[in-house]
Amino acid sequence: MKKILITGKNGQLGRECADLLAKRFNVVALSSKELDITNPDSVIIVFESNRPDIVLNCAAFTNVDMCETRKELAWEVNGKGPGNLARAAKKIGAKIIHISTDYVFDGEKSVPHGYVETDKTSPVSWYGKSKLAGEQAVIETTRDHLIVRTAWLYSIYGGNFLKTMLRLALKNPEKEIRVVNDQFGSMTWGYRLALQIEKLIDKEVQGICHASAEGYGTWYEVAGHFLERMGIESGFTPCTTEEYSVPAHRPRNSILENKKIKQESICVMEEWKKDIELFADKFRDQLIRETAGV
Numbered sequence: 001m002k003k004i005l006i007t008g009k010n011g012q013l014g015r016e017c018a019d020l021l022a023k024r025f026n027v028v029a030l031s032s033k034e035l036d037i038t039n040p041d042s043v044i045i046v047f048e049s050n051r052p053d054i055v056l057n058c059a060a061f062t063n064v065d066m067c068e069t070r071k072e073l074a075w076e077v078n079g080k081g082p083g084n085l086a087r088a089a090k091k092i093g094a095k096i097i098h099i100s101t102d103y104v105f106d107g108e109k110s111v112p113h114g115y116v117e118t119d120k121t122s123p124v125s126w127y128g129k130s131k132l133a134g135e136q137a138v139i140e141t142t143r144d145h146l147i148v149r150t151a152w153l154y155s156i157y158g159g160n161f162l163k164t165m166l167r168l169a170l171k172n173p174e175k176e177i178r179v180v181n182d183q184f185g186s187m188t189w190g191y192r193l194a195l196q197i198e199k200l201i202d203k204e205v206q207g208i209c210h211a212s213a214e215g216y217g218t219w220y221e222v223a224g225h226f227l228e229r230m231g232i233e234s235g236f237t238p239c240t241t242e243e244y245s246v247p248a249h250r251p252r253n254s255i256l257e258n259k260k261i262k263q264e265s266i267c268v269m270e271e272w273k274k275d276i277e278l279f280a281d282k283f284r285d286q287l288i289r290e291t292a293g294v
């Protein structure tokens, strides 16, 4: 049975992957306390004692706005951390699967055309720049790698956009809440992505691949669809990027085309609306309890 070491086990994707992959593989999942990916010495010690066949890097500094103010930390975790993992993986003969992001692109491509794996990268935020540096560190270190770019993640675990929208709608039903309606992307369920990663492991795919939900929508459309399925009234108002001021620039077009996994005939990604419906139906009570702080 293959052994898989997962970093960032308390994150959205780390937990989805640990839950799913443990059914078929020998999984060692480690939190940031158990393995800090910015510490190369710890990384090699942990890899040598566990000797995994595959390292799955789900650890990252994912707060896009905070990356603008904590640039050094973002660079250590997102830019250098993957290189530390890749070097240690190479040393013990393991493959590295590294998770990256749509934010490596500038979003200037015309909607609805999605970015394919070979499109030119040109990040517009520090988060995107640091994640691109992480990709490059992996690629330069070992040939035995797979980089999986995904977008707009949500899960029952951790914090995410859907949970924030639910909290805002439940706590301030009368308040007008503005949601950006001119950035386009594909809201992707972490559980679905974990299923895709399992397929990628089985097929031993190498290189760079895109894996996000099918179809696209704006943040405003996503929030509306989710709350409607949850059966909750919302006072959301669409606004433009300019009207919603945040520290980090974001790509206007975040749509990823899942070209490579389709070519490999292993695409299990679903339409974003369908997955949000499944998610809302499955976790409705838990989401409401969690949001209400019960």
Ligand SMILES: NC(=O)c1ccc[n+]([C@@H]2O[C@H](COP(=O)([O-])OP(=O)(O)OC[C@H]3O[C@@H](n4cnc5c(N)ncnc54)[C@H](OP(=O)(O)O)[C@@H]3O)[C@@H](O)[C@H]2O)c1
Residues within 6 Å of the ligand: 007, 008, 009, 010, 011, 012, 013, 014, 031, 032, 033, 035, 036, 037, 038, 057, 058, 059, 060, 061, 062, 063, 077, 081, 099, 100, 101, 102, 131, 150, 151, 152, 153, 154, 158, 159
């Ligand atoms: N979230 C999105 O919308 C999105 C979109 C596109 C791509 N991605 C990518 O998808 C991957 C998974 O994202 P996610 O949403 O699951 O992230 P997440 O929920 O924020 O989890 C990231 C995890 O990384 C851990 N971590 C942070 N610094 C670390 C360090 N120095 N050493 C070890 N672990 C560390 C965090 O641990 P602590 O909690 O202890 O800090 C956290 O558990 C990331 O590569 C991210 O860049 C995410």
